[in-house]
Amino acid sequence: MTARSAAFALLAFFVATFIFFCVAAPRFATASNMENLMSGFSFVAILAIGQSFPILLRGIDLSVGAIVALAGMIVFDLELIFHLPGWLILPIALVAATLAGALNGWLVVKLKLQPFIATLATLAAYRGLVYSISGRQLVPGLSTTPIRDPWITGLETYFDFGSLLGISDWVTLPWVPLSFFIMLVVLAAFHFLLGSTRFGRSLYTVGGNPEAARLAGIDTARVTLAGYAVSGFCAGLAAILLVARLTTATEALGTGMEMSAIAAAVIGGVSLSGGIGSVVGPVIGAFLLGTILIGLTLLGISQYVQQILTGAILVAAVGYDRILDLRRRRRLVANLAEETHA
Amino acid sequence: MTTPLIRGRGLGRIYGALTALADADFEVMPGEVRGLVGSNGAGKSTLVKILTGAVEPTSGTVEIMGEPVKLGDPSEMIRRGVACIYQHSNLAPAMSVMDNVFLGRQPVGRFGRIDKKKLEADTRALMAKHGMAIDPLATVGNLPTVKQKEVEILKALALEARVLLMDEPTGWLSAADVARLHQTIRTLRASGVAIVYISHMLDEIFSVCDTVTVMRDGRVIAECGIAEVRRARLVELMVGEKLARDSAAAASVARRPGGTGEIRLAVRDLSKKGVFRDISFDLHAGEILCLTGLIGSKRTELMRVIFGADRADGGSMTVAGQTVDFHSPGAAMAAGIGFVPEDRHRDGLMLGLSMTDNLIMSTIPQVCRSIFLDRSRVAATAKRLVADLAIQPPDVNKPARLFSGGNQQKILVGKWLNLGPKILILDEPTVGVDVGAKAEIYGILRAQRDAGAAILVVSSDLEEVTTVADRIAVMVSGRMVGIHDADAIDRSRLIEEIGGVA
Amino acid sequence: MIASVPALGRRLAPHALPLAMLVIIIAFAVSEPAFLKPDNLIGIVRQVAITGIMAVGMTFVIMTGGIDLSVGPVLALSGVIALFSLDAGVPLPLSIVAGLSVGLVVGLLNGFIVARLELPPIIVTLAMLSMVRGSALLIGGPDLHPIRGHEAYAAIGSGDFLGLPISVHLFAAVTVLMVLVQKLTPLGLLVAAIGENERAARLSGHRTRLTKMALYAICGVGAAIAGIVQSSQVHTASAVYGEFGTELDVIASVVLGGTSLMGGNGSIARTILGVMFLGIINNGMNILNVPIDIQLIAKGVIIAVSLALSEWRA
Incomplete structure (x- = not known):
């Protein structure tokens, strides 16, 4: 009930921001700009969906940017050095990214490291690994060779619904990128996983009350490991979409993306105190972030200022999360009367 | 057999x-x-x-x-x-009642999808069987505490438990709810x-x-x-037999209602919206006033306001005749108030720090020379307090974590004694403390009282209240309903008053 | 008496870091005798001075259960501000003060948001990282700004005094000062108390929020000092200095020194051990020509292992 109203509030805020830029920024409400927004932030939305899992588990994954780079470089190497077919490369890259995420989970579960320090350490390690395996360094001259495999570049396809519906003569509808649909599929799948399966319910319990989960016989270690693996998987998928778009990969791919992903997830109502939130919110959060950043660019604001604003938005989002959390706790206190064991 | x-x-x-x-x-x-x-x-x-x-x-x-x-x-x-109902909640507050009851064992259909209809029906059937009525779709965090306890019991029953362990299951429950729980236990036994x-x-x-x-x-x-x-x-x-005799002996010490007659703390019409209102009472120098009531009567909240840890919305306080308005615990301490909180692990002790550090924690300026800590003064203070309070073992460098509950509680009391408090507030001072240490803590409180301190003890334990109090105040649902001389009220009337019977 | 292996491990665990350092020093010295030359040893201290100053500043923050991810950009911005002040004709002491005030302001802001608004320090300082980097780039652009004609300023990073680099003196001075603060003043005790149990510290009458704000300010100033040392050492200031990974080195040093990320236990003196440990490893790997990517991976592994060890110890 309250979760739903929070989601509506977020949606309303998104629509309001969107309308604001339509009016204020001259070239915002154009078909090509909508294409930019959809293709440029679908992968952020996917990263945000992935990031929701560690955060629901009271953790965080700072390594997603590095996993993006790692998966991207694996695609690059397999394609340009080993000349594997695209249909084989994609699953390999996804598995590698999922394993990288699972390793984060392993560090958290088995070595009992704090999630942020574990993923900060793997951030460095994965980024280092990217340099080690970089085909750009190993094979001179490859850095200017684009990736041409249709399995990969085919992901960067746009659908012209305007012509399909035969209305392109009257209105210019934006062409919708395939990545947007992939994002929707990921959203639907993980929404189902969280909301309607035992695993999902268990995950909420592990995040909301780990002791209760353990005593209910839930294998908290496995759930946690799986949560971080999901984050890795999403980073891998985002990497593939990015490589398809850029037709290459660099060592710096995904730098700083953990921040957008965390911001989108928190804006989307996934609480840092664990166990509260959905994956729909983070997707709206990602496109809200995109709308603001693209809108500001069109208003001619420097990219450095945008960097400042991204930080400010992140602080505002956690501030809002904090207010909601305090409100929840106050309700709990009212119920629990004299003592709180929150 | x-x-x-x-x-x-x-x-x-x-x-x-x-x-x-x-x-x-x-x-x-x-x-x-x-x-x-x-x-x-x-x-x-x-x-x-x-x-x-x-x-x-x-x-x-x-x-x-x-x-x-x-x-x-x-x-x-x-x-x-084997199922267990714990003292503290083991529910996932953000999830529904039915999800909690069948946690990790929800019925599933195709693709691992949870069958929500069956889940709801199963939950309702279980409740019908045991005579409970809670909305299976309600979010647990929004339920009153008593209902949350029922959800925990349901959770155990849903396991078709053959062995049911109940660890202090009635801590949160009213007398009527306890009776109901016992009825459920008898049914299960049958x-x-x-x-x-x-x-x-x-x-x-x-x-x-x-x-x-x-x-x-x-x-x-x-x-x-x-x-x-x-x-x-x-x-x-x-x-053990000796301790039982000691605690019986300790109970028969003369009471001093009204203390020296000097009003140390006067509270007038103190209110905090949605928590308590119109609280007025006097606390005299040289007396122990016990504040009792049911869990949820907002005694702890009142104490926190008096100590400046929370703010009131209305009313006034005077300490030794001076009007005060504390905005922080530090301000209350400056006026000579000490506060021993209820949960010593959460609010009281620095468990990893040494006993010495804990003992001087509220009086650091006393053991400083200019801006530096004076080691010899620190050691002397700790030694004196350990001797005064008979803390065992008297190892001042041992971390607080390694002391028993009773000695930890003494450390917390000692921390305030060093301040030489005019007013000492103790919230449930003997929870989780064994009978021997209990008697010692009562002895310390009486010694402080006799030395002229005003002592305010919050307690739910009637045994304790009737043992230690000079006067007894009763709170019901955020209101002060009566203040009595301890000898002038008998136990049954006190229980009626606590229960809100007019 | 035959001690069991776990018992032996428990006994040795508190000394694991010095022992590991000893082993590594011997290994490096055997494989490359130049390692033990005084020049190289002084060089190591000089190399770690920048990270070390930041680590000393961050120890108290981590002891209170906090963290500061924004030290990298603060380092960059303070160097840029100090240089721009010098170029604008501001006298040297005032320019340094201007650079340091960057750290003070950012630290106070971090502290205010963390202590007063009670937002999680990881996220707050991650956001601050982005904001300070953006500000630095806005002011300084992505270019390197060479320092020309400011001999006195350049001497901070590259000059010598009594046969030792001035940056080493500075590092030592900051360390001694903070060790004294921790050992001899109420602030040191208060930091430990807040880390152990913040609620109890507040109920003992301490101004915990103000204290935490001060600790973040100290951390910020530490990063700003490091920024001035760095820019004067390489004779350039740039908004891109203190790149991602700087804060990782700093945190790693503190954690290697045995300070728990959960707060509580911690010591400035042992942080220095952690700094030296990382410094020796870096130096040794450089001498042995280990490529930079392996160094990154090794660092990640070392942090993970040392943290896991400290968990096991507890």
Whole structure:
């Protein structure tokens, strides 16, 4: 009930921001700009969906940017050095990214490291690994060779619904990128996983009350490991979409993306105190972030200022999360009367 | 003779240098309600945790229906039909009642999808069977505490538990709810469930249990049918005979209602929206005023406002005739108020710091020379307090974590004594403290009173209130309903007043 | 008496870091005798001075259960501000003060948001990282700004005094000062108390929020000092200095020194051990020509292992 109203509030805020830029920024409400927004932030939305899992588990994954780079470089190497077919490369890259995420989970579960320090350490390690395996360094001259495999570049396809519906003569509808649909599929799948399966319910319990989960016989270690693996998987998928778009990969791919992903997830109502939130919110959060950043660019604001604003938005989002959390706790206190064991 | 449903043999658990449980034998028959009693630290919790699989014992075996089981694995115990209702909530507050009741075992359909209709129907059926009525779709965090407790019981019942462990299950419940819970226990007993009932409330033990096991210092020291033992004997067994005599003797000390007559703290019409309102009372120098009431009567909240940890919305306070308005604990301390909070681990002690550091924590300026800590003054202060309070062992450099509950509580009291408090507030000062340390703490409070301090004790324990108080104040639902001289009110009237009977 | 292996491990665990350092020093010295030359040893201290100053500043923050991810950009911005002030004709002491005030302001802001608004320090300082980097780039652009004609300023990073680099003196001075603060003043005790139990510290009458704000300010100033040392050492200031990974080195040093990320236990003196440990490893790997990517991976592994060890110890 309250979760739903929070989601509506977020949606309303998104629509309001969107309308604001339509009016204020001259070239915002154009078909090509909508294409930019959809293709440029679908992968952020996917990263945000992935990031929701560690955060629901009271953790965080700072390594997603590095996993993006790692998966991207694996695609690059397999394609340009080993000349594997695209249909084989994609699953390999996804598995590698999922394993990288699972390793984060392993560090958290088995070595009992704090999630942020574990993923900060793997951030460095994965980024280092990217340099080690970089085909750009190993094979001179490859850095200017684009990736041409249709399995990969085919992901960067746009659908012209305007012509399909035969209305392109009257209105210019934006062409919708395939990545947007992939994002929707990921959203639907993980929404189902969280909301309607035992695993999902268990995950909420592990995040909301780990002791209760353990005593209910839930294998908290496995759930946690799986949560971080999901984050890795999403980073891998985002990497593939990015490589398809850029037709290459660099060592710096995904730098700083953990921040957008965390911001989108928190804006989307996934609480840092664990166990509260959905994956729909983070997707709206990602496109809200995109709308603001693209809108500001069109208003001619420097990219450095945008960097400042991204930080400010992140602080505002956690501030809002904090207010909601305090409100929840106050309700709990009212119920629990004299003592709180929150 | 039938085999016991659950039987533990030679169970032991050692934590570092501490033996929490030693060579304990324990068994429960089908259809038996076995009380488990003992003072804090007697090893009850450790035993229960071993039986639920939350803790792996360092020695011993457990058999369920004659079969040995793997220990230290909660899911194994659940599978074997051992369920536990804990003192503190083990629910996921953001999830629905039905999700909580069938946590991790929800019925699933295709693609692993949870069958929500069946889940709801199962939950309703279970509630109907045990005469409970809660909306299965309600979010647990939004339910009142009593209902949350029922959800926990349902959760255990949903497991079709054959062994049900209840660790202080009535801590949050009113008398009517306790009676209802006991009715449920009798129903379960009739159906052959074995129940272990842990409680400090001997009334409850005598009301619902068939047999009782007494533990002390990590050992099982007695087992008998409830009909074979008298109440006083049970207390003696729990605390040891000498301590029982001491605490009885300590109770008969002269009371001093009104103290020296000097009003130390005057509270007038103090209100905090939605919490308490129109609180007025006087606290005199040289008296102990006990503030009692049910859990939820907002006593702790009132204390926090008086100490400046929270702000009031209205009303006024004077300390020794001066009007005050504390915006922080520091300001209250400057006016000579000390506060020993209820939860010593959460709000009181720095567990990892040494006893010395804890003892000087509220009086750092006293042990400083210019901007530096003066080591010799620190050591002298600690030594003096340890001697005054008879803290055992007197090892000032040992971390607070390693002291027993009673000595930890003494450290907390000592921290404020060093301030030379004009007013000392103690919130539930003897929770989780054994009888011996209890008597010592009462002695310290009386000594402070006789030295002229004004002492305000919040307590839910009527035994304690009638033992230590010079005057007794009663709060009901955020209002002060009466203040009495301790000798002028008898126990039954006090209970009526606490329960809100006009 | 035969001690069991776990018991032996428990006994040795508190000394694991010095022992590991000893082993590594011997290994490096055997494989490359030049390692033990005084010049190289002084070089190591000089190399770690920048990270070390930041680590000393961050120890208290981590002891209170906090963290500061924003030290990298603060380092960059303070160097840029100090240089721009010098170029604008501001006298040297005032320019340094201007650079340091960057750290003070950012630290106070971090502290205010963390202590007063009670937002999680990881996220707050991650956001601050982005904001300070953006500000630095806005002011300084992505270019390197060479320092020309400011001999006195350049001497901070590259000059010598009594046969030792001035940056080493500075590092030592900051360390000694903070060790004294921790050992001899109420602030040191208060930091430990807040880390152990913040609620109890407040109920003992301490101004915990103000204290935490001060600790973040100290951390910020530490990063600003490091920024001035760095820019004067390489004779350039740039908004891109203190790149991602700087804060990782700093945190790693503190954690290697045995300070728990959960707060509580911690010591400035042991942080220095952690700094030296990382410094020796870096130096050794450089001498042995280990490529930079392996160094990154090794660092990640070392942090993970040392943290896991400290968890096991507890």
